[in-house]
Amino acid sequence: MPTDITLTDLPDLARGAALLGTGGGGDPYIGLLLVSEELRRGRTITLLTTDEVHDNDLVVASAFMGAPTVVVEKIPSGDEPVTALRTLEKRLGRTVDAIIPMECGGLNSMIPLLVAARAGIPIVDGDGMGRAFPELQMETFGVYGVAGSPIAICDSNGHTTVIDTGTDNKQMEWLARGVTIRMGGVSYIAEYPMTGAEVRRTAIPGTMSLALRLGRCIREAREQHQDPFEALSRALERSIYGSGRVLLEGKVIDVERRSSDGFVRGTATVSSFDGDTAVTLTFQNEHLVAHHNGRVLAIVPDLISVLDAQTANPITTESLRYGQRVKIFAMSTPAIMRSPEALEVFGPQAFGLKDPWTPVEELTSI
Amino acid sequence: MRIGIDVGGTNTDAVLMDARRVLAEVKTSTTPDVTSGIVTAIAELRKASPFDPLDVQAVMIGTTHFINAIVEANRLAPTAAVRLGLPATRALPPLVGWPDHLVAAIKGEGYLCHGGNEYDGRLISHLDRDEIKRVADDIALKGIRSIAVSSVYSPANPELEVEVGDILSEHIPGVAVSLSHELGRMGLLERENATVINACLRELAGHICDGLSGALTDAGIRAPLFLSQNDGTLMDVDFARRYPVATFASGPTNSMRGAAFLSGLGDCAVIDVGGTTSDIGILQNGFPREATTEVSVSGIRTNFRMPDVLSIGIGGGSRVRLGEPTVGPDSVGYRIRQEGLVFGGDTLTATDIAVAAGIAEIGDPDLVAHLDRSLVDAVLAHMSREIASAVDRMRTSATPLPVVAVGGGNILVPDVLEGSGKVHRPEHSGVANAIGAAIAQVGGEVDRIFAVASGTRETVLDAAKQEAVDRAVAAGARPQTVQIVEVEEVPLAYLPGNVTRIRVKAVGDLVFEPALTDTGARRAH
The missing domain is CATH 2.40.390.10 (CV3147-like)
Known part of the structure; x- marks a missing residue:
């Protein structure tokens, strides 16, 4: 059943995402603020399980790319990841039905939530990394045959570019990295356009709700003066x-x-x-x-x-x-x-x- | 000679020092107007050790006034926040995440304008002077008297903030302008928040600084007045008018610096036992270890330079419950002299336990003679364990760290602390905070992003260090005494070209020549 992500979920989700970030991926705090503002304005975020996506739905991965240390200084306008999505839609000639996080670890757990809230489309509970990784080809989508291209890239000035390297996801990463540097060290992307059936075949399922559960279990263990590490181990054994x-x-x-x-x-x-x-x-x-x-x-x-x-x-x-x-x-x-x-x-x-x-x-x- | 004064919530402590010698120490009550309390403290010092006010070379004051004004949301000026960064940063406008009551207390208004820089110095967008003038008109119309200006990447590129500050000053006569690059580090929101806090304190800072200067004049002292900063260094009174926020955590910092001075230890843990809490901090090279995570002040996220302090609820006024003993966190605070058992009150406090155990002589010991000695010992053991465990949490290496106990309630710290060994309790430790104010140094800091080409790391680091030294000297440090106390490099992830954030801090002893006030030290910030 689709569930809503609420304001009270966000700090737990950010904590769990930082854990799955394995030291990288950036501090989710700015993302937490960005998404909190959207929810306070009355927007909602609906989370779909991978089973709830229809076979022929168009699903796109959403993320920021670049240095998390730049994001804490050059905060986004908020439009960038949505513009990237719209640019990709224009290129594909189709409307996107749902988005999926590129990586569930770190700050990138939050950017797709911003897109979901602003664009009013659901977000799939899953991702392509199961953690944080440094490069765009390091996604299970690509591992199991989905092309990352075309990728749409947008900066804070609303400038966009589309890169299409066919099935060569590593070259896509290389070119997109160069563009990101020119865009001021950080950009917002929409990539790996795929069908709902491909999501089910290639995504790591349930990682957003797992991040939420892990973050929550750390907090609750602390509140109840229990060992948060034991609580984490127990939660992971059930995942x-x-x-x-x-x-x-x-x-x-x-x-x-x-x-x-x-x-x-x-x-x-x-x-x-x-x-x-x-x-x-x-x-x-x-x-x-x-x-x-x-x-x-x-x-x-x-x-x-x-x-x-x-x-x-x-x-x-x-x-x-x-x-x-x-x-x-x-x-x-x-x-x-x-x-x-x-x-x-x-x-x-x-x-x-x-x-x-x-x-x-x-x-x-x- | 110098006078060091610490204005706390309860007590105003003062010391008279000649070079490294403590000539006199006094403890008086803090007064609501601050000024009369300081006048009293100086008069008491003269009684304790007569001196000619004209022989005083400098007066250093540490005060909690400004942080309390924020905590109480009281006496804050109407403030506007002007940010340069459009079209970036729009998603999170100024004052985002602030508690509503504080936004109301400063009648806060946020303005987003074009400008700002990229990480490599390029412009995000061009500054629109007409846009700034329209904002200035609106600010003037709303009767706002203080403005915080922030710009994306201003710690590396301050020019736009300076230009906009000038435009605003020109258009709104008498308005106070605070620029973010002078107040904070990388991290736009935290730096901007610090700037807004500073801006809303500017009027109060003017009043307080006038009051402090007036108190000294009344006492016949002609010497320059300095205020303690969070990091243990000093600023002159004119700097304090413009940067009141820099005094925020000077209380614990002064205690720790005073402890270092009195004990002669540069690397140690310091326990400052007050009426309600014990604050534990760590000294490295004689300076407090700074907190690395963002510091929240009254619910506002900031990145102030603040000492890393762990507070536990054990102080002289802490309420004690026997049986399975507990101490604090509730405290009778300054009412100890009415409510404590040894003063004839009916609340069992940590001070009563110390008197009953014979380790402190205060009040009437007969009033606690009835306490069961084994229960008293159990409470002492409990406090000792709690303090030892807190010290242990703050320790950063397996090597034992010496411990220094200071503050009015330092007697509550046992002579031997588990895991740390013998506790140092130097002479004058009850007024370590005032001594810390008196011996403060001046510092200079660089915190910027550098492009470090292959093979140039040492050159770049040396340049950064020299800049920090120059800043310390510009701030009034004697050049021969300036040393680098901190170097930190953080490469920026995901970007090629070795773009690195380098932070260097240099400090030195204050020049005590009377000419100091004429040179304009610390005004050339």
Whole structure:
């Protein structure tokens, strides 16, 4: 049954989305404000399950692209993602029936909600990443045969462009990235036009409502003075993700970041309070792999998030700093993200890592 | 010699210092008009250690006045927020997310105009001077007397804010203009909010600064007056008139800086025990560790430079319940001298427990002699555990951190704290906040986005550091004493070309030459 996303849901959804952002994807706070304003003005957001989309419906993925740090300064006009959608509709000669988030992690959990509220069309409960990833080809839509093109891109001045690279989603990412830089470091996109049937075949289902549930369970555990991490693990066991567990509790003792090829790459080391055990996280915007004495504890596309040890508030890689008391939390990914074709697009080797992929639940913990 | 004064909600503490020596310390009651309380404090200082007012070289005051005005939504000026950024930023206009009562209290009006910059300095849109003039007319018509101007990416490109500030000043005679790039960091909404808060405090700041200056003149003091800022550095009184918001968290900062001075420790945890709470902060290189997350003031999200302080509800006036003992968070506060048991009242407070245990001598110990010693010990142990656990939460490394206890109620902190060892309780620790005001330094900060081409990182960092040093010197620091206390680099994600946000802070000792007021220090901001 279609459900409405309400004003009281939003902070929980933002918290859960930050968790699924695995350190990247940007702080959902600005998005939270944007969507809250729409709902206060009386607009509504209807969430459809993937089963509720009709086979022949036209569904389009919606997102912002670029640096989240730019968004906190150059706040959108609010029209950009809708204009991107309208531009794509014009190109396709068809009206879009529903939108779907490109990624459920971070700030991009919120942008499609803004579109849904403003354009008055429903949003599908699911996405193409199941977390946050840095590039547009890293979506299950593309992994399972949907072309990202044509993609419509819009900036805050209302300037638009459409890029069509046929079925080459990686080239689409490359060109769109260049345009985004010229647009001031951030743009708003509509991409992966597909049918309802294709959504059902290629999307990771239920991720928006999962983000909402995870965010809510962190808050409720805190309010009831229970362990939010246990609550998260229980909630994940009841989801298609399957499991979640704390890899290590400790303090951040080292953070090293460098900027290359448009990404923030680096490592962070968390040491247990007794100083005996250390886990090193390697990130490229998002956390990619957790090592202990050279041994892999969890690796992409499985999710690795760093949360405040007390409050379980997710901490982005950009705000990681020496001395924070944290827990490293790892989550398994749904089966749709673990197939050979999925791993080829966003598995360890797609990020240049040498370690082979092993499911987090099969790796021994410390 | 110098005078340091801390004007708190309950007490006004003052110290007279000669270089590093504390010559006199007094505690008086804060008065509603502030001025008479300060006059009294200075008179008490002269009684305690006679001095010629003309020998005073500087007076440093820390005050909670401005933050209280916001918390109480009282005495705030009608304020307009003018933002440059159209067509961007329209989705979230100025004052978004503000509590309704505060918007009403400042009769807040928001205006969106063209202008603003991209991350790389290009214009989002051209400034429309006629549009600004129309806004100025509307502001004048509404009788608004203070304006906050913000512009997208102004911390990197301040020119548009300056230009618009000039146009507004020209069109609305006597209007006060606050520019966001002078007040906040990256993050448009938080910086704009800080600017609006500053703007609505400008009139009050004028009154308070007049009052403070008047109090000094009445006391025969000719020395320059400085106010403490959130980060432990100083601003002169003319700067304070324009940037009152910079005083917001000076209370805890002064306590921590005073603790560092008195104990000689640059890296330590400081517990400031007041009447209602204990505030725990961390000193790094002698300066308070700043909060990295956004700080909410009365429900308004800001990005002020604020110390990272953890407050727990244990203070001298905290109400104590026996049995499974609890302490606070409710407190009798300044009514302790009526309501505490040792003063003949009928409320059991943390102070009564300290007297009953024989660790404090205040009031009449006979009035708490009936308390069961094992219950008293249980309460002490409880407080000790709570404080130890709070200190532990603030600690950032496994190495033990020394702990310094200050404030009027510092006796509540045990001599040995679990996980931290012996607690330092230096002389004069009861007035550490006033001492912190007296010994404050001046600082300069750079926080901007830099393009760091391959192989140029060191050059870029050096340039940023030099700029911070120059700013500290311009703000009145003695050049030989200026040192870099903080360097932070955050690469901007998803963008090629190594675009990096670099934040550098430099601080130094204040020049004490009498010529200071003539040089216009800190006016060249």
